[in-house]
Amino acid sequence: MLDPVVKLPDLTATATGPETATGGGTVNDTVRVSNISSTLGATARAVSVRITAGGATIAAAAATGWICSTAGSTATCSGGTLANGGSVSIPVAVRLPAATTSITLSATVDPGGVIVERSETNNSGSATTAVTAPPLPDLRTTMTGPSSVRGLYAAGVWTITVTNAGNAPASPVDVRWLTNWGGDVNANAVISGAIGFTCIVPPEYMQQMAYCYGTAALQPGASATIVITAVPPAPTNVYGSTGASTVTAMVDYRQSVTESNENNNASTVYSTILP
Numbered sequence: 001m002l003d004p005v006v007k008l009p010d011l012t013a014t015a016t017g018p019e020t021a022t023g024g025g026t027v028n029d030t031v032r033v034s035n036i037s038s039t040l041g042a043t044a045r046a047v048s049v050r051i052t053a054g055g056a057t058i059a060a061a062a063a064t065g066w067i068c069s070t071a072g073s074t075a076t077c078s079g080g081t082l083a084n085g086g087s088v089s090i091p092v093a094v095r096l097p098a099a100t101t102s103i104t105l106s107a108t109v110d111p112g113g114v115i116v117e118r119s120e121t122n123n124s125g126s127a128t129t130a131v132t133a134p135p136l137p138d139l140r141t142t143m144t145g146p147s148s149v150r151g152l153y154a155a156g157v158w159t160i161t162v163t164n165a166g167n168a169p170a171s172p173v174d175v176r177w178l179t180n181w182g183g184d185v186n187a188n189a190v191i192s193g194a195i196g197f198t199c200i201v202p203p204e205y206m207q208q209m210a211y212c213y214g215t216a217a218l219q220p221g222a223s224a225t226i227v228i229t230a231v232p233p234a235p236t237n238v239y240g241s242t243g244a245s246t247v248t249a250m251v252d253y254r255q256s257v258t259e260s261n262e263n264n265n266a267s268t269v270y271s272t273i274l275p
Helices: none
Strands: 011-016 018-024 024-034 044-053 057-061 069-072 074-082 085-093 099-110 124-132 139-144 148-150 156-164 174-179 187-191 195-200 209-214 222-232 245-249 265-272
Touching: 011 044, 011 099, 018 148, 024 044, 024 074, 024 099, 044 057, 044 085, 057 069, 057 074, 057 156, 074 085, 099 156, 139 245, 156 174, 156 245, 174 222, 195 222, 209 222
Parallel strands: 011 124, 018 124, 139 265, 148 265
Antiparallel strands: 011 024, 024 085, 044 074, 044 099, 057 085, 069 074, 099 124, 139 156, 156 222, 174 209, 174 245, 187 222, 195 209, 245 265
């Protein structure tokens, strides 16, 4: 007569995946769940497996005869049946962050300990992928402008410089020049540098601004300059304290470009509007 323990199923989980990958893309890992019991009839039913990939997103997981769901960095597959000696492979698509990091995919079969097994010490497995940040652009904005300017009567000059400090081309390169001025803005733009821009001053906005749309990709290490000449309103026609002018230039204001650094896209010049 067989020992009762020998008649029990013995579930194991292993995970495999690439050792290295470039961030920002998707890698295909595999979770394999097995019932390594050699005893006839030692079947495991209603098997479930929990899969996690901390720091990454599980985009998909599926296996025939199993019901799988994903939520962020976790996937759960359940409902499977494994006879003795049986196994199932679950392909798992993992979306990697666009950064240099390490991602470990972990899988645990029967995570709730519902199934009585011959051994409970071999239910987990993992695979680690070393992720290298992909080449990305890094758009940086600097701007100079007047410390003071007469409202209604004199023009101020604001010079915007956009540089790609990253290691990949950036496109689109769109810039917004935003003021806290009320009323119309008499502004024009002169463009120079590595790429051209098409600039417009939409009259319908109360908080006046100008938009400049890049006409080409900005290559790594290249810069482009926009010089905006504008006549500010009267000191009382601003949003905020009388005479306090705030002008901000921001590249990629719609966040259309994935960058290595999103915190250096804006530059602000504070000026005094004189009567």
